[in-house]
Amino acid sequence: KQEVTQIPAALSVPEGENLVLNCSFTDSAIYNLQWFRQDPGKGLTSLLLIQSSQREQTSGRLNASLDKSSGRSTLYIAASQPGDSATYLCAVRPRETSGSRLTFGEGTQLTVNP
Amino acid sequence: DARVTQTPRDKVTEMGQEVTMRCQPILGHNTVFWYRQTMKQGLELLAYFRNRAPLDDSGMPKDRFSAEMPDATLATLKIQPSEPRDSAVYFCASGLVLDGRAGTDTQYFGPGTRLTVL
Numbered sequence: 001k002q003e004v005t006q007i008p009a010a011l012s013v014p015e016g017e018n019l020v021l022n023c024s025f026t027d028s029a030i031y032n033l034q035w036f037r038q039d040p041g042k043g044l045t046s047l048l049l050i051q052s053s054q055r056e057q058t059s060g061r062l063n064a065s066l067d068k069s070s071g072r073s074t075l076y077i078a079a080s081q082p083g084d085s086a087t088y089l090c091a092v093r094p095r096e097t098s099g100s101r102l103t104f105g106e107g108t109q110l111t112v113n114p
Numbered sequence: 115d116a117r118v119t120q121t122p123r124d125k126v127t128e129m130g131q132e133v134t135m136r137c138q139p140i141l142g143h144n145t146v147f148w149y150r151q152t153m154k155q156g157l158e159l160l161a162y163f164r165n166r167a168p169l170d171d172s173g174m175p176k177d178r179f180s181a182e183m184p185d186a187t188l189a190t191l192k193i194q195p196s197e198p199r200d201s202a203v204y205f206c207a208s209g210l211v212l213d214g215r216a217g218t219d220t221q222y223f224g225p226g227t228r229l230t231v232l
Contacts, residue, residue, distance in 0.1 A: 034220065043118075043205055043223035089157070101170055102147075102221065104157040 002027045004092055006105035013080055014113050021075040021108045023090035028068050031093040034102065035064050035075050038087045047088075048075070052095070080112045116140045118224035120206050126230045132194040135227045137206030138187055146189045147221060148174075148181055149205040157205075163189065164211060196231045203228050 003026045013019055023033070032051045036044040048057045048064040050073070056065040063076040073090055087109045091102040119138045127133055139146050148160040161171040161181040171181060178200075180192045193200055207221040 036223075043225045044207075044221075046220050046222065049220050091157075101159050101162060102157075106156045 002030075002092060002094060002103045004090060004103050004105040006088075006090060006108050008108060009106065010109040010111075012111040012113065015080060015082060017080050017112075018076070018078050019080055019110070021077070021088050021090075021110070023073040023075070023105055025071045025073075025092045025103075027092075027094070028071050029095045030068065031095045033064075033066055033073050034091045034093070035062075035073075036089045036091065038089060038107070040086075044089065077110075080110075082112045082114045084112050085110055118206055118208050118222055120204075120224040120227050122227055123225065124228045124230075126232065127196055128232050129197055130195045131231075132192065133196045133200075133229060133231075135191045135204055135206075135229070137189040137191070137208075137224060139189065139206070139208030140222055141187070143208035143210045143222075144186075145209045145211055145221075146183060147207040147209075148189070148191050149207065149223075150202045151205060151226070152202045160191070160204075193229075196229075198231045201229055201231050 005024050007022045030052055034049045035047045037047050038044050050057045050066045061078040066073045087107040089104050089107040091104045093102055121136045144165050146163040149157050150160055151157045160174040162169050163183050166183040183189045203226045205223050205226045207223045209221045
């Protein structure tokens with residue numbers, strides 16, 4: 001059974017700092033990995049999707065990397081801003097023919113202080 | 115811009131009552147997902163539809179939960195009878211799988227229905 005772990009569970013940083021969020025998964029037979037952002041009381045917003053054949057994806061100040069063999073992904077946020085404060089979740093999708101089932105980590109709660 | 119919509123946004127009900135949650139996926143999307151989020155369990159997949167057919171509902175308690183897609187613009191999740199342990203936020207998400215390539219769809223989430231069963 002796939003298990004996804006995110007470290008740290010919570011992170012508080014001053015504005016402007018570069019930071020890294022970590023995600024690890026136990027079964028490397030994945031189709032892709034997705035990073036989401038969730039604001040309090042809101043739904044999830046997809047940030048980046050990395051296919052298993054890719055090593056990284058970038059969107060603005062965000063960069064996500066994937067090392068499938070070691071079962072790890074990182075989300076790098078450059079020059080953090082208070083508006084980045086949210087919970088960040090990673091989710092992996094198994095390599096199955098019918099597979100769209102995502103297994104989520106428990107998330108990292110990020111606070112960026114002005 | 116296109117969004118997944120869910121109704122109601124909040125629902126408070128008493129144990130034993132029937133609860134129906136509705137979701138309108140993004141127009142043109144062919145996959146729909148129902149998730150439940152609690153502090154204790156995090157996000158769990160309850161059911162997954164592609165082209166309105168249920169492909170995976172293994173995460174759903176079959177005795178009280180049912181999920182349907184009456185048409186391509188509406189997905190429903192019903193709980194009957196509801197219990198206090200069903201209290202959670204229920205999310206609907208939709209995506210587009212191209213050319214039958216499972217797993218290629220980015221999932222777009224709705225705002226959720228916060229259910230409280232007293």
